[in-house]
Amino acid sequence: MPYVISPWSKRITTTAEPDLEKATALVNQEDGIKIATSTSARRGNIGAGWAILDTQDIRADKPHTSSAILGPREEQNPYVAELFAIAGALEDLGRPHRRRIMILTRNLAALQVVRQPRRQSGQHIIQRIYRTIQDLEMLENKVDLIWITVKCSNALTDEAKKAAKRTTQEGSTPCVRQLQAKSTVINTTMAKAQAMRTLPDGTGAYSKRIDAALPGRHTRRLYDNLSRQEATVLAQLRTGMIRLNAYLYQIRAADSxxxxxxxxxxxxxxxxxxxxxxxxxxxxxEQSDTLRGSLSFYLGGRAKTDPAKTWAPSIEAVKATIRYAIATKRLETASGT
Ligand SMILES: [Zn+2]
Structure with a gap:
Protein backbone atom coordinates (compact mmCIF):
# COMPACT_ATOMS: atom_id res chain seq x y z
CA MET A 1 0.00 0.00 0.00
CA PRO A 2 1.36 3.41 -0.88
CA TYR A 3 0.35 4.91 2.44
CA VAL A 4 -0.45 3.20 5.69
CA ILE A 5 -2.79 6.05 6.43
CA SER A 6 -3.44 9.00 4.19
CA PRO A 7 -0.81 11.71 4.62
CA TRP A 8 -3.35 14.36 5.54
CA SER A 9 -4.94 12.30 8.30
CA LYS A 10 -4.55 13.51 11.81
CA ARG A 11 -2.02 11.48 13.75
CA ILE A 12 -2.98 9.87 17.02
CA THR A 13 -1.92 11.77 20.11
CA THR A 14 1.11 10.00 21.52
CA THR A 15 3.14 10.83 24.58
CA ALA A 16 6.28 9.32 26.02
CA GLU A 17 6.49 9.47 29.79
CA PRO A 18 9.95 8.26 30.85
CA ASP A 19 9.64 9.74 34.34
CA LEU A 20 8.68 6.98 36.75
CA GLU A 21 6.82 9.20 39.18
CA LYS A 22 4.74 10.89 36.49
CA ALA A 23 4.08 7.58 34.76
CA THR A 24 2.91 6.06 38.03
CA ALA A 25 0.57 8.98 38.60
CA LEU A 26 -0.86 8.42 35.11
CA VAL A 27 -1.50 4.71 35.48
CA ASN A 28 -3.12 5.20 38.87
CA GLN A 29 -5.29 8.11 37.82
CA GLU A 30 -8.97 7.53 38.49
CA ASP A 31 -10.20 8.93 35.25
CA GLY A 32 -11.63 7.67 31.97
CA ILE A 33 -11.01 4.29 30.45
CA LYS A 34 -7.52 2.92 30.97
CA ILE A 35 -5.93 0.26 28.81
CA ALA A 36 -2.64 -1.53 29.47
CA THR A 37 -1.02 -3.67 26.79
CA SER A 38 1.70 -6.28 27.01
CA THR A 39 3.43 -9.04 25.09
CA SER A 40 5.15 -12.27 25.94
CA ALA A 41 7.81 -14.15 24.00
CA ARG A 42 8.47 -17.61 25.38
CA ARG A 43 8.79 -21.17 24.11
CA GLY A 44 9.24 -19.91 20.59
CA ASN A 45 5.93 -18.09 20.53
CA ILE A 46 4.81 -14.53 20.77
CA GLY A 47 1.56 -13.52 22.38
CA ALA A 48 -0.26 -10.31 23.15
CA GLY A 49 -2.35 -9.41 26.17
CA TRP A 50 -4.37 -6.42 27.27
CA ALA A 51 -6.34 -5.21 30.26
CA ILE A 52 -9.10 -2.61 30.29
CA LEU A 53 -10.41 -0.70 33.27
CA ASP A 54 -13.32 1.69 33.08
CA THR A 55 -12.85 3.91 36.11
CA GLN A 56 -16.50 4.97 35.99
CA ASP A 57 -17.90 1.46 35.91
CA ILE A 58 -18.72 0.76 39.53
CA ARG A 59 -19.57 -2.85 38.75
CA ALA A 60 -16.08 -3.52 37.42
CA ASP A 61 -14.09 -4.70 40.42
CA LYS A 62 -11.21 -5.85 38.26
CA PRO A 63 -9.96 -5.12 34.74
CA HIS A 64 -11.34 -6.94 31.73
CA THR A 65 -8.50 -8.92 30.15
CA SER A 66 -7.98 -10.68 26.87
CA SER A 67 -5.08 -12.22 24.97
CA ALA A 68 -4.04 -13.75 21.69
CA ILE A 69 -1.21 -15.91 20.41
CA LEU A 70 0.31 -14.45 17.31
CA GLY A 71 2.45 -17.41 16.36
CA PRO A 72 6.08 -18.45 16.09
CA ARG A 73 8.57 -15.91 17.28
CA GLU A 74 10.65 -15.91 14.10
CA GLU A 75 7.68 -14.78 12.04
CA GLN A 76 6.70 -11.86 14.22
CA ASN A 77 8.31 -8.63 15.20
CA PRO A 78 7.93 -7.99 18.90
CA TYR A 79 6.39 -4.58 18.37
CA VAL A 80 3.80 -6.11 16.05
CA ALA A 81 2.53 -8.13 19.01
CA GLU A 82 2.23 -4.90 20.98
CA LEU A 83 0.32 -3.28 18.11
CA PHE A 84 -1.93 -6.30 18.06
CA ALA A 85 -2.65 -5.82 21.76
CA ILE A 86 -3.47 -2.13 21.21
CA ALA A 87 -5.80 -2.95 18.31
CA GLY A 88 -7.45 -5.76 20.27
CA ALA A 89 -8.04 -3.60 23.32
CA LEU A 90 -9.51 -0.74 21.30
CA GLU A 91 -11.82 -3.10 19.47
CA ASP A 92 -12.94 -4.58 22.79
CA LEU A 93 -14.15 -1.19 24.03
CA GLY A 94 -17.46 -1.32 22.23
CA ARG A 95 -19.11 2.05 21.83
CA PRO A 96 -18.24 4.42 24.65
CA HIS A 97 -19.24 8.05 24.22
CA ARG A 98 -17.34 11.16 25.16
CA ARG A 99 -14.80 9.41 27.33
CA ARG A 100 -11.12 9.87 27.81
CA ILE A 101 -9.37 6.69 26.70
CA MET A 102 -5.78 6.17 27.75
CA ILE A 103 -3.67 3.38 26.24
CA LEU A 104 -0.59 2.63 28.30
CA THR A 105 2.18 0.76 26.52
CA ARG A 106 5.70 -0.04 27.65
CA ASN A 107 6.89 -0.64 24.11
CA LEU A 108 8.45 2.50 22.69
CA ALA A 109 8.86 1.03 19.20
CA ALA A 110 5.11 0.40 18.99
CA LEU A 111 4.39 3.97 20.04
CA GLN A 112 6.78 5.35 17.43
CA VAL A 113 5.29 3.21 14.69
CA VAL A 114 1.79 4.38 15.55
CA ARG A 115 2.93 7.98 15.71
CA GLN A 116 4.69 7.90 12.35
CA PRO A 117 3.45 4.95 10.32
CA ARG A 118 5.71 3.97 7.46
CA ARG A 119 5.67 0.96 5.28
CA GLN A 120 6.86 -1.41 7.92
CA SER A 121 5.44 -4.73 9.01
CA GLY A 122 2.22 -4.66 10.90
CA GLN A 123 0.75 -1.89 8.77
CA HIS A 124 -2.61 -3.60 8.52
CA ILE A 125 -2.75 -3.60 12.31
CA ILE A 126 -1.83 0.09 12.40
CA GLN A 127 -4.65 0.76 9.97
CA ARG A 128 -7.02 -1.07 12.27
CA ILE A 129 -5.81 0.96 15.21
CA TYR A 130 -6.39 4.18 13.29
CA ARG A 131 -9.77 3.10 12.03
CA THR A 132 -10.95 2.15 15.50
CA ILE A 133 -9.65 5.35 17.03
CA GLN A 134 -11.37 7.36 14.32
CA ASP A 135 -14.61 5.52 15.06
CA LEU A 136 -14.14 6.34 18.74
CA GLU A 137 -13.49 9.98 17.92
CA MET A 138 -16.71 10.09 15.94
CA LEU A 139 -18.40 9.20 19.21
CA GLU A 140 -16.67 12.19 20.77
CA ASN A 141 -14.10 10.19 22.72
CA LYS A 142 -10.53 11.38 23.20
CA VAL A 143 -7.86 8.72 22.75
CA ASP A 144 -4.26 9.04 23.97
CA LEU A 145 -1.45 6.56 23.50
CA ILE A 146 1.15 6.87 26.23
CA TRP A 147 4.48 5.13 26.61
CA ILE A 148 5.46 4.44 30.20
CA THR A 149 8.75 3.13 31.48
CA VAL A 150 8.95 -0.63 32.17
CA LYS A 151 9.67 0.16 35.80
CA CYS A 152 6.18 1.55 36.15
CA SER A 153 3.52 -0.95 37.14
CA ASN A 154 0.21 -1.26 38.92
CA ALA A 155 -2.64 -3.74 39.09
CA LEU A 156 -3.75 -2.90 35.55
CA THR A 157 -0.35 -3.35 33.89
CA ASP A 158 0.16 -6.54 35.92
CA GLU A 159 -3.12 -7.92 34.58
CA ALA A 160 -2.06 -7.16 31.01
CA LYS A 161 1.27 -8.89 31.57
CA LYS A 162 -0.47 -11.93 33.05
CA ALA A 163 -2.84 -12.08 30.09
CA ALA A 164 0.09 -11.99 27.65
CA LYS A 165 1.94 -14.68 29.58
CA ARG A 166 -1.05 -17.00 29.46
CA THR A 167 -0.56 -17.24 25.68
CA THR A 168 2.97 -18.58 25.90
CA GLN A 169 2.72 -20.85 28.89
CA GLU A 170 3.07 -24.58 28.55
CA GLY A 171 0.06 -26.25 27.04
CA SER A 172 -1.39 -23.24 25.32
CA THR A 173 -2.14 -23.96 21.70
CA PRO A 174 -1.33 -21.38 19.08
CA CYS A 175 -4.67 -20.43 17.69
CA VAL A 176 -4.51 -16.95 16.32
CA ARG A 177 -7.55 -15.07 17.35
CA GLN A 178 -8.62 -13.08 14.35
CA LEU A 179 -9.53 -9.65 15.47
CA GLN A 180 -12.79 -8.82 13.91
CA ALA A 181 -13.42 -5.43 12.53
CA LYS A 182 -15.89 -4.81 15.29
CA SER A 183 -15.64 -1.19 14.40
CA THR A 184 -18.26 0.80 16.06
CA VAL A 185 -20.24 3.21 14.08
CA ILE A 186 -18.79 4.35 10.82
CA ASN A 187 -20.24 2.62 7.83
CA THR A 188 -18.40 1.69 4.69
CA THR A 189 -19.36 4.90 2.95
CA MET A 190 -17.53 6.76 5.62
CA ALA A 191 -14.61 4.38 5.66
CA LYS A 192 -14.06 4.90 1.95
CA ALA A 193 -13.80 8.61 2.34
CA GLN A 194 -10.28 8.91 3.70
CA ALA A 195 -10.63 12.65 3.64
CA MET A 196 -13.31 12.49 6.30
CA ARG A 197 -10.77 11.23 8.77
CA THR A 198 -9.16 14.54 9.41
CA LEU A 199 -10.32 16.26 12.54
CA PRO A 200 -10.54 19.92 11.69
CA ASP A 201 -9.63 22.57 14.18
CA GLY A 202 -12.67 23.62 16.07
CA THR A 203 -14.44 20.28 15.89
CA GLY A 204 -14.63 20.08 19.66
CA ALA A 205 -16.03 23.59 19.84
CA TYR A 206 -18.72 22.73 17.31
CA SER A 207 -19.76 19.65 19.30
CA LYS A 208 -19.91 21.67 22.48
CA ARG A 209 -22.05 24.31 20.83
CA ILE A 210 -24.54 21.62 19.89
CA ASP A 211 -24.41 19.83 23.19
CA ALA A 212 -23.54 21.55 26.43
CA ALA A 213 -24.51 18.50 28.47
CA LEU A 214 -21.86 16.45 30.15
CA PRO A 215 -21.04 13.13 28.54
CA GLY A 216 -23.21 10.40 29.82
CA ARG A 217 -26.34 8.43 29.49
CA HIS A 218 -28.02 10.72 27.02
CA THR A 219 -25.40 10.32 24.27
CA ARG A 220 -25.50 6.58 24.76
CA ARG A 221 -29.28 6.63 24.52
CA LEU A 222 -29.09 8.65 21.35
CA TYR A 223 -26.91 6.15 19.56
CA ASP A 224 -27.94 2.87 21.05
CA ASN A 225 -31.15 2.34 19.17
CA LEU A 226 -29.81 3.46 15.84
CA SER A 227 -28.75 1.36 12.90
CA ARG A 228 -25.21 1.75 11.71
CA GLN A 229 -26.28 4.04 8.89
CA GLU A 230 -28.36 6.19 11.22
CA ALA A 231 -25.56 6.39 13.79
CA THR A 232 -23.13 7.48 11.11
CA VAL A 233 -25.42 10.26 9.98
CA LEU A 234 -25.93 11.46 13.55
CA ALA A 235 -22.21 11.32 14.32
CA GLN A 236 -21.46 13.37 11.21
CA LEU A 237 -24.00 16.00 12.17
CA ARG A 238 -22.93 16.14 15.82
CA THR A 239 -19.21 16.40 15.15
CA GLY A 240 -19.35 18.60 12.07
CA MET A 241 -17.12 16.13 10.23
CA ILE A 242 -19.68 15.79 7.56
CA ARG A 243 -19.89 15.30 3.85
CA LEU A 244 -21.09 18.81 3.20
CA ASN A 245 -19.04 21.26 1.22
CA ALA A 246 -18.23 23.71 4.01
CA TYR A 247 -16.41 20.92 5.82
CA LEU A 248 -15.06 19.18 2.73
CA TYR A 249 -13.56 22.45 1.58
CA GLN A 250 -11.91 22.90 4.95
CA ILE A 251 -10.13 19.57 4.57
CA ARG A 252 -9.36 20.26 0.91
CA ALA A 253 -11.72 17.58 -0.34
CA ALA A 254 -13.99 20.00 -2.23
CA ASP A 255 -13.24 23.01 -4.42
CA SER A 256 -15.78 25.28 -2.82
CA GLU A 286 -43.25 19.36 12.72
CA GLN A 287 -41.24 18.17 15.72
CA SER A 288 -41.28 21.62 17.24
CA ASP A 289 -42.97 24.97 16.79
CA THR A 290 -40.51 26.94 18.84
CA LEU A 291 -37.17 25.25 18.26
CA ARG A 292 -37.05 25.29 14.49
CA GLY A 293 -33.50 25.98 13.48
CA SER A 294 -32.03 24.76 16.77
CA LEU A 295 -29.14 22.42 16.03
CA SER A 296 -29.10 21.33 19.66
CA PHE A 297 -32.74 20.29 19.69
CA TYR A 298 -32.56 18.40 16.42
CA LEU A 299 -29.28 16.66 17.25
CA GLY A 300 -30.16 15.58 20.78
CA GLY A 301 -27.93 18.07 22.55
CA ARG A 302 -28.57 20.39 25.44
CA ALA A 303 -28.44 24.01 24.41
CA LYS A 304 -26.74 26.37 26.86
CA THR A 305 -30.15 27.90 27.54
CA ASP A 306 -31.77 24.57 28.43
CA PRO A 307 -32.11 23.91 32.17
CA ALA A 308 -29.38 21.44 33.07
CA LYS A 309 -31.44 19.55 35.64
CA THR A 310 -34.62 18.87 33.78
CA TRP A 311 -33.38 18.70 30.22
CA ALA A 312 -33.66 15.46 28.24
CA PRO A 313 -33.01 14.96 24.54
CA SER A 314 -35.95 14.48 22.22
CA ILE A 315 -35.21 11.12 20.65
CA GLU A 316 -38.14 11.63 18.28
CA ALA A 317 -36.68 14.87 16.96
CA VAL A 318 -33.28 13.24 16.49
CA LYS A 319 -34.86 10.37 14.58
CA ALA A 320 -36.75 12.80 12.37
CA THR A 321 -33.50 14.63 11.65
CA ILE A 322 -31.75 11.41 10.71
CA ARG A 323 -34.65 10.36 8.49
CA TYR A 324 -34.49 13.70 6.75
CA ALA A 325 -30.72 13.56 6.25
CA ILE A 326 -30.93 10.06 4.81
CA ALA A 327 -33.83 10.99 2.54
CA THR A 328 -31.82 13.81 0.93
CA LYS A 329 -29.04 11.31 0.08
CA ARG A 330 -26.79 14.35 0.36
CA LEU A 331 -24.42 12.80 2.86
CA GLU A 332 -23.75 9.91 0.52
CA THR A 333 -23.07 11.89 -2.58
CA ALA A 334 -21.32 15.09 -1.61
CA SER A 335 -18.22 15.86 -3.61
CA GLY A 336 -14.92 14.70 -2.29
CA THR A 337 -15.41 10.99 -2.67
ZN1 LIG B 1 -28.31 24.75 -0.42
Missing amino acids: RACPCGHTETPEHFLFRCARWDTLREQML
Whole structure:
Protein backbone atom coordinates (compact mmCIF):
# COMPACT_ATOMS: atom_id res chain seq x y z
CA MET A 1 0.00 0.00 0.00
CA PRO A 2 1.36 3.41 -0.88
CA TYR A 3 0.35 4.91 2.44
CA VAL A 4 -0.45 3.20 5.69
CA ILE A 5 -2.79 6.05 6.43
CA SER A 6 -3.44 9.00 4.19
CA PRO A 7 -0.81 11.71 4.62
CA TRP A 8 -3.35 14.36 5.54
CA SER A 9 -4.94 12.30 8.30
CA LYS A 10 -4.55 13.51 11.81
CA ARG A 11 -2.02 11.48 13.75
CA ILE A 12 -2.98 9.87 17.02
CA THR A 13 -1.92 11.77 20.11
CA THR A 14 1.11 10.00 21.52
CA THR A 15 3.14 10.83 24.58
CA ALA A 16 6.28 9.32 26.02
CA GLU A 17 6.49 9.47 29.79
CA PRO A 18 9.95 8.26 30.85
CA ASP A 19 9.64 9.74 34.34
CA LEU A 20 8.68 6.98 36.75
CA GLU A 21 6.82 9.20 39.18
CA LYS A 22 4.74 10.89 36.49
CA ALA A 23 4.08 7.58 34.76
CA THR A 24 2.91 6.06 38.03
CA ALA A 25 0.57 8.98 38.60
CA LEU A 26 -0.86 8.42 35.11
CA VAL A 27 -1.50 4.71 35.48
CA ASN A 28 -3.12 5.20 38.87
CA GLN A 29 -5.29 8.11 37.82
CA GLU A 30 -8.97 7.53 38.49
CA ASP A 31 -10.20 8.93 35.25
CA GLY A 32 -11.63 7.67 31.97
CA ILE A 33 -11.01 4.29 30.45
CA LYS A 34 -7.52 2.92 30.97
CA ILE A 35 -5.93 0.26 28.81
CA ALA A 36 -2.64 -1.53 29.47
CA THR A 37 -1.02 -3.67 26.79
CA SER A 38 1.70 -6.28 27.01
CA THR A 39 3.43 -9.04 25.09
CA SER A 40 5.15 -12.27 25.94
CA ALA A 41 7.81 -14.15 24.00
CA ARG A 42 8.47 -17.61 25.38
CA ARG A 43 8.79 -21.17 24.11
CA GLY A 44 9.24 -19.91 20.59
CA ASN A 45 5.93 -18.09 20.53
CA ILE A 46 4.81 -14.53 20.77
CA GLY A 47 1.56 -13.52 22.38
CA ALA A 48 -0.26 -10.31 23.15
CA GLY A 49 -2.35 -9.41 26.17
CA TRP A 50 -4.37 -6.42 27.27
CA ALA A 51 -6.34 -5.21 30.26
CA ILE A 52 -9.10 -2.61 30.29
CA LEU A 53 -10.41 -0.70 33.27
CA ASP A 54 -13.32 1.69 33.08
CA THR A 55 -12.85 3.91 36.11
CA GLN A 56 -16.50 4.97 35.99
CA ASP A 57 -17.90 1.46 35.91
CA ILE A 58 -18.72 0.76 39.53
CA ARG A 59 -19.57 -2.85 38.75
CA ALA A 60 -16.08 -3.52 37.42
CA ASP A 61 -14.09 -4.70 40.42
CA LYS A 62 -11.21 -5.85 38.26
CA PRO A 63 -9.96 -5.12 34.74
CA HIS A 64 -11.34 -6.94 31.73
CA THR A 65 -8.50 -8.92 30.15
CA SER A 66 -7.98 -10.68 26.87
CA SER A 67 -5.08 -12.22 24.97
CA ALA A 68 -4.04 -13.75 21.69
CA ILE A 69 -1.21 -15.91 20.41
CA LEU A 70 0.31 -14.45 17.31
CA GLY A 71 2.45 -17.41 16.36
CA PRO A 72 6.08 -18.45 16.09
CA ARG A 73 8.57 -15.91 17.28
CA GLU A 74 10.65 -15.91 14.10
CA GLU A 75 7.68 -14.78 12.04
CA GLN A 76 6.70 -11.86 14.22
CA ASN A 77 8.31 -8.63 15.20
CA PRO A 78 7.93 -7.99 18.90
CA TYR A 79 6.39 -4.58 18.37
CA VAL A 80 3.80 -6.11 16.05
CA ALA A 81 2.53 -8.13 19.01
CA GLU A 82 2.23 -4.90 20.98
CA LEU A 83 0.32 -3.28 18.11
CA PHE A 84 -1.93 -6.30 18.06
CA ALA A 85 -2.65 -5.82 21.76
CA ILE A 86 -3.47 -2.13 21.21
CA ALA A 87 -5.80 -2.95 18.31
CA GLY A 88 -7.45 -5.76 20.27
CA ALA A 89 -8.04 -3.60 23.32
CA LEU A 90 -9.51 -0.74 21.30
CA GLU A 91 -11.82 -3.10 19.47
CA ASP A 92 -12.94 -4.58 22.79
CA LEU A 93 -14.15 -1.19 24.03
CA GLY A 94 -17.46 -1.32 22.23
CA ARG A 95 -19.11 2.05 21.83
CA PRO A 96 -18.24 4.42 24.65
CA HIS A 97 -19.24 8.05 24.22
CA ARG A 98 -17.34 11.16 25.16
CA ARG A 99 -14.80 9.41 27.33
CA ARG A 100 -11.12 9.87 27.81
CA ILE A 101 -9.37 6.69 26.70
CA MET A 102 -5.78 6.17 27.75
CA ILE A 103 -3.67 3.38 26.24
CA LEU A 104 -0.59 2.63 28.30
CA THR A 105 2.18 0.76 26.52
CA ARG A 106 5.70 -0.04 27.65
CA ASN A 107 6.89 -0.64 24.11
CA LEU A 108 8.45 2.50 22.69
CA ALA A 109 8.86 1.03 19.20
CA ALA A 110 5.11 0.40 18.99
CA LEU A 111 4.39 3.97 20.04
CA GLN A 112 6.78 5.35 17.43
CA VAL A 113 5.29 3.21 14.69
CA VAL A 114 1.79 4.38 15.55
CA ARG A 115 2.93 7.98 15.71
CA GLN A 116 4.69 7.90 12.35
CA PRO A 117 3.45 4.95 10.32
CA ARG A 118 5.71 3.97 7.46
CA ARG A 119 5.67 0.96 5.28
CA GLN A 120 6.86 -1.41 7.92
CA SER A 121 5.44 -4.73 9.01
CA GLY A 122 2.22 -4.66 10.90
CA GLN A 123 0.75 -1.89 8.77
CA HIS A 124 -2.61 -3.60 8.52
CA ILE A 125 -2.75 -3.60 12.31
CA ILE A 126 -1.83 0.09 12.40
CA GLN A 127 -4.65 0.76 9.97
CA ARG A 128 -7.02 -1.07 12.27
CA ILE A 129 -5.81 0.96 15.21
CA TYR A 130 -6.39 4.18 13.29
CA ARG A 131 -9.77 3.10 12.03
CA THR A 132 -10.95 2.15 15.50
CA ILE A 133 -9.65 5.35 17.03
CA GLN A 134 -11.37 7.36 14.32
CA ASP A 135 -14.61 5.52 15.06
CA LEU A 136 -14.14 6.34 18.74
CA GLU A 137 -13.49 9.98 17.92
CA MET A 138 -16.71 10.09 15.94
CA LEU A 139 -18.40 9.20 19.21
CA GLU A 140 -16.67 12.19 20.77
CA ASN A 141 -14.10 10.19 22.72
CA LYS A 142 -10.53 11.38 23.20
CA VAL A 143 -7.86 8.72 22.75
CA ASP A 144 -4.26 9.04 23.97
CA LEU A 145 -1.45 6.56 23.50
CA ILE A 146 1.15 6.87 26.23
CA TRP A 147 4.48 5.13 26.61
CA ILE A 148 5.46 4.44 30.20
CA THR A 149 8.75 3.13 31.48
CA VAL A 150 8.95 -0.63 32.17
CA LYS A 151 9.67 0.16 35.80
CA CYS A 152 6.18 1.55 36.15
CA SER A 153 3.52 -0.95 37.14
CA ASN A 154 0.21 -1.26 38.92
CA ALA A 155 -2.64 -3.74 39.09
CA LEU A 156 -3.75 -2.90 35.55
CA THR A 157 -0.35 -3.35 33.89
CA ASP A 158 0.16 -6.54 35.92
CA GLU A 159 -3.12 -7.92 34.58
CA ALA A 160 -2.06 -7.16 31.01
CA LYS A 161 1.27 -8.89 31.57
CA LYS A 162 -0.47 -11.93 33.05
CA ALA A 163 -2.84 -12.08 30.09
CA ALA A 164 0.09 -11.99 27.65
CA LYS A 165 1.94 -14.68 29.58
CA ARG A 166 -1.05 -17.00 29.46
CA THR A 167 -0.56 -17.24 25.68
CA THR A 168 2.97 -18.58 25.90
CA GLN A 169 2.72 -20.85 28.89
CA GLU A 170 3.07 -24.58 28.55
CA GLY A 171 0.06 -26.25 27.04
CA SER A 172 -1.39 -23.24 25.32
CA THR A 173 -2.14 -23.96 21.70
CA PRO A 174 -1.33 -21.38 19.08
CA CYS A 175 -4.67 -20.43 17.69
CA VAL A 176 -4.51 -16.95 16.32
CA ARG A 177 -7.55 -15.07 17.35
CA GLN A 178 -8.62 -13.08 14.35
CA LEU A 179 -9.53 -9.65 15.47
CA GLN A 180 -12.79 -8.82 13.91
CA ALA A 181 -13.42 -5.43 12.53
CA LYS A 182 -15.89 -4.81 15.29
CA SER A 183 -15.64 -1.19 14.40
CA THR A 184 -18.26 0.80 16.06
CA VAL A 185 -20.24 3.21 14.08
CA ILE A 186 -18.79 4.35 10.82
CA ASN A 187 -20.24 2.62 7.83
CA THR A 188 -18.40 1.69 4.69
CA THR A 189 -19.36 4.90 2.95
CA MET A 190 -17.53 6.76 5.62
CA ALA A 191 -14.61 4.38 5.66
CA LYS A 192 -14.06 4.90 1.95
CA ALA A 193 -13.80 8.61 2.34
CA GLN A 194 -10.28 8.91 3.70
CA ALA A 195 -10.63 12.65 3.64
CA MET A 196 -13.31 12.49 6.30
CA ARG A 197 -10.77 11.23 8.77
CA THR A 198 -9.16 14.54 9.41
CA LEU A 199 -10.32 16.26 12.54
CA PRO A 200 -10.54 19.92 11.69
CA ASP A 201 -9.63 22.57 14.18
CA GLY A 202 -12.67 23.62 16.07
CA THR A 203 -14.44 20.28 15.89
CA GLY A 204 -14.63 20.08 19.66
CA ALA A 205 -16.03 23.59 19.84
CA TYR A 206 -18.72 22.73 17.31
CA SER A 207 -19.76 19.65 19.30
CA LYS A 208 -19.91 21.67 22.48
CA ARG A 209 -22.05 24.31 20.83
CA ILE A 210 -24.54 21.62 19.89
CA ASP A 211 -24.41 19.83 23.19
CA ALA A 212 -23.54 21.55 26.43
CA ALA A 213 -24.51 18.50 28.47
CA LEU A 214 -21.86 16.45 30.15
CA PRO A 215 -21.04 13.13 28.54
CA GLY A 216 -23.21 10.40 29.82
CA ARG A 217 -26.34 8.43 29.49
CA HIS A 218 -28.02 10.72 27.02
CA THR A 219 -25.40 10.32 24.27
CA ARG A 220 -25.50 6.58 24.76
CA ARG A 221 -29.28 6.63 24.52
CA LEU A 222 -29.09 8.65 21.35
CA TYR A 223 -26.91 6.15 19.56
CA ASP A 224 -27.94 2.87 21.05
CA ASN A 225 -31.15 2.34 19.17
CA LEU A 226 -29.81 3.46 15.84
CA SER A 227 -28.75 1.36 12.90
CA ARG A 228 -25.21 1.75 11.71
CA GLN A 229 -26.28 4.04 8.89
CA GLU A 230 -28.36 6.19 11.22
CA ALA A 231 -25.56 6.39 13.79
CA THR A 232 -23.13 7.48 11.11
CA VAL A 233 -25.42 10.26 9.98
CA LEU A 234 -25.93 11.46 13.55
CA ALA A 235 -22.21 11.32 14.32
CA GLN A 236 -21.46 13.37 11.21
CA LEU A 237 -24.00 16.00 12.17
CA ARG A 238 -22.93 16.14 15.82
CA THR A 239 -19.21 16.40 15.15
CA GLY A 240 -19.35 18.60 12.07
CA MET A 241 -17.12 16.13 10.23
CA ILE A 242 -19.68 15.79 7.56
CA ARG A 243 -19.89 15.30 3.85
CA LEU A 244 -21.09 18.81 3.20
CA ASN A 245 -19.04 21.26 1.22
CA ALA A 246 -18.23 23.71 4.01
CA TYR A 247 -16.41 20.92 5.82
CA LEU A 248 -15.06 19.18 2.73
CA TYR A 249 -13.56 22.45 1.58
CA GLN A 250 -11.91 22.90 4.95
CA ILE A 251 -10.13 19.57 4.57
CA ARG A 252 -9.36 20.26 0.91
CA ALA A 253 -11.72 17.58 -0.34
CA ALA A 254 -13.99 20.00 -2.23
CA ASP A 255 -13.24 23.01 -4.42
CA SER A 256 -15.78 25.28 -2.82
CA ARG A 257 -17.75 25.75 0.38
CA ALA A 258 -20.87 26.40 -1.63
CA CYS A 259 -23.96 24.24 -1.81
CA PRO A 260 -25.32 23.71 -5.34
CA CYS A 261 -28.00 26.26 -4.35
CA GLY A 262 -25.31 28.92 -3.92
CA HIS A 263 -25.17 29.34 -0.14
CA THR A 264 -22.40 28.01 2.09
CA GLU A 265 -23.19 24.41 2.83
CA THR A 266 -22.98 24.18 6.61
CA PRO A 267 -24.92 21.69 8.76
CA GLU A 268 -27.42 24.47 9.61
CA HIS A 269 -27.89 25.28 5.95
CA PHE A 270 -28.35 21.62 5.09
CA LEU A 271 -30.78 20.91 7.93
CA PHE A 272 -32.88 24.05 8.02
CA ARG A 273 -32.43 26.38 5.10
CA CYS A 274 -31.45 24.80 1.80
CA ALA A 275 -34.39 25.27 -0.54
CA ARG A 276 -33.55 22.08 -2.37
CA TRP A 277 -34.93 20.00 0.51
CA ASP A 278 -37.98 22.02 1.52
CA THR A 279 -40.41 19.17 0.91
CA LEU A 280 -38.34 16.55 2.68
CA ARG A 281 -37.94 18.85 5.64
CA GLU A 282 -41.63 19.17 6.50
CA GLN A 283 -41.85 16.18 8.81
CA MET A 284 -38.73 17.20 10.67
CA LEU A 285 -40.02 20.71 11.28
CA GLU A 286 -43.25 19.36 12.72
CA GLN A 287 -41.24 18.17 15.72
CA SER A 288 -41.28 21.62 17.24
CA ASP A 289 -42.97 24.97 16.79
CA THR A 290 -40.51 26.94 18.84
CA LEU A 291 -37.17 25.25 18.26
CA ARG A 292 -37.05 25.29 14.49
CA GLY A 293 -33.50 25.98 13.48
CA SER A 294 -32.03 24.76 16.77
CA LEU A 295 -29.14 22.42 16.03
CA SER A 296 -29.10 21.33 19.66
CA PHE A 297 -32.74 20.29 19.69
CA TYR A 298 -32.56 18.40 16.42
CA LEU A 299 -29.28 16.66 17.25
CA GLY A 300 -30.16 15.58 20.78
CA GLY A 301 -27.93 18.07 22.55
CA ARG A 302 -28.57 20.39 25.44
CA ALA A 303 -28.44 24.01 24.41
CA LYS A 304 -26.74 26.37 26.86
CA THR A 305 -30.15 27.90 27.54
CA ASP A 306 -31.77 24.57 28.43
CA PRO A 307 -32.11 23.91 32.17
CA ALA A 308 -29.38 21.44 33.07
CA LYS A 309 -31.44 19.55 35.64
CA THR A 310 -34.62 18.87 33.78
CA TRP A 311 -33.38 18.70 30.22
CA ALA A 312 -33.66 15.46 28.24
CA PRO A 313 -33.01 14.96 24.54
CA SER A 314 -35.95 14.48 22.22
CA ILE A 315 -35.21 11.12 20.65
CA GLU A 316 -38.14 11.63 18.28
CA ALA A 317 -36.68 14.87 16.96
CA VAL A 318 -33.28 13.24 16.49
CA LYS A 319 -34.86 10.37 14.58
CA ALA A 320 -36.75 12.80 12.37
CA THR A 321 -33.50 14.63 11.65
CA ILE A 322 -31.75 11.41 10.71
CA ARG A 323 -34.65 10.36 8.49
CA TYR A 324 -34.49 13.70 6.75
CA ALA A 325 -30.72 13.56 6.25
CA ILE A 326 -30.93 10.06 4.81
CA ALA A 327 -33.83 10.99 2.54
CA THR A 328 -31.82 13.81 0.93
CA LYS A 329 -29.04 11.31 0.08
CA ARG A 330 -26.79 14.35 0.36
CA LEU A 331 -24.42 12.80 2.86
CA GLU A 332 -23.75 9.91 0.52
CA THR A 333 -23.07 11.89 -2.58
CA ALA A 334 -21.32 15.09 -1.61
CA SER A 335 -18.22 15.86 -3.61
CA GLY A 336 -14.92 14.70 -2.29
CA THR A 337 -15.41 10.99 -2.67
ZN1 LIG B 1 -28.31 24.75 -0.42
